[in-house]
Amino acid sequence: MNLIIGRKPVLEALNSDEDITQVYILYGQEGGIINAIRIAAKKRGIKVNQIPAEKFNQIAKDKNAQGVIAVKPSQKFYTLQEIIQSSKNKNLKAFSSEEDLGEKLPLLLILDSIQDTHNVGAILRTAECSGVDGVIITKHNSAPINETVVKTSAGASELVKICQVNNLANAIDELKKEGFWIVGSFLGKSKPYTEIDYKMPLALIVGNEEKGIRKLTADKCDFLVHIPMKGKIQSLNVSVATGIILFEILRQRNI
CATH class of the missing domain: 3.40.1280.10 (SPOUT methyltransferase, trefoil knot domain)
Structure with missing residues (x-):
């Protein structure tokens, strides 16, 4: 599972049509950029799950994810x-x-x-x-x-x-x-x-x-x-x- 972590990277990925399968938001996260992530994901039909800290930390693996993680299939490489x-x-x-x-x-x-x-x-x-x-x-x-x-x-x-x-x-x-x-x-x-x-x-x-x-x-x-x-x-x-x-x-x- 390849992850995009951090608020700005996730929003950039959503707005650039990157292949994303899921977005996880730590329970309790709010604010302008969080709302923008939700809106961008909804426009593309990407499911957003709000999850508790224990599950979120298992996915983030102790990285500073700023309360947001996106999952993508793999990194796209061009020829x-x-x-x-x-x-x-x-x-x-x-x-x-x-x-x-x-x-x-x-x-x-x-x-x-x-x-x-x-x-x-x-x-x-x-x-x-x-x-x-x-x-x-x-x-x-x-x-x-x-x-x-x-x-x-x-x-x-x-x-x-x-x-x-x-x-x-x-x-x-x-x-x-x-x-x-x-x-x-x-x-x-x-x-x-x-x-x-x-x-x-x-x-x-x-x-x-x-x-x-x-x-x-x-x-x-x-x-x-x-x-x-x-x-x-x-x-x-x-x-x-x-x-x-x-x-x-x-x-x-x-x-």
């Missing part, structure tokens, strides 16, 4: 081609200006073996806020898209298209064939992240919390970038670093 075509569809309309072109250029995000569920959730939230068209994750050595990810993402996991691939190297090759340029966040020999022109179809790769992106992955990148540091600690949390680079991409494309 790589679905992600690619969806991102490219933004370019089918005529552009009225160069600014429009910058905003509509495809932007994908690749997570190379990120294992912390809180980091994945935070990255998905940032990805949705910065206009990422799809997120590609590795099937092995990566955090599962579970209720912790969903809650940390504040509902973004229900809005961002997610693709799970077995072989990241092959996925990168396919992206290149489709006209994407590959940018990797890498602490080795690389350029400051502000020195790259991001006004092109792009896939940004960020890597594992401790090791960064793998050497094979780095070797396949067209550009390698880093965030210059001034302190004694020479690395940022991966979710923070991802946000910095994504919003630089957004800044450049909006000029």
Whole structure:
């Protein structure tokens, strides 16, 4: 049973037509967002059960669910081609200006073996806020898209298209064939992240919390970038670093 926990994530899931089979509300919960959840569920014909604390806690498994849990069959994953075509569809309309072109250029995000569920959730939230068209994750050595990810993402996991691939190297090759340029966040020999022109179809790769992106992955990148540091600690949390680079991409494309 896959769970969505927390008031905002559940409401986002209901409003985004996510496949939900049941909503549980802890007995005694009231307020504006609770009423909004009830209304959204009713519109979609989804049953809402108000249950006592003992049963609610058994389902929530001691997680801070804010008195609301939604149940869904499974996480929906898109194919790589679905992600690619969806991102490219933004370019089918005529552009009225160069600014429009910058905003509509495809932007994908690749997570190379990120294992912390809180980091994945935070990255998905940032990805949705910065206009990422799809997120590609590795099937092995990566955090599962579970209720912790969903809650940390504040509902973004229900809005961002997610693709799970077995072989990241092959996925990168396919992206290149489709006209994407590959940018990797890498602490080795690389350029400051502000020195790259991001006004092109792009896939940004960020890597594992401790090791960064793998050497094979780095070797396949067209550009390698880093965030210059001034302190004694020479690395940022991966979710923070991802946000910095994504919003630089957004800044450049909006000029």
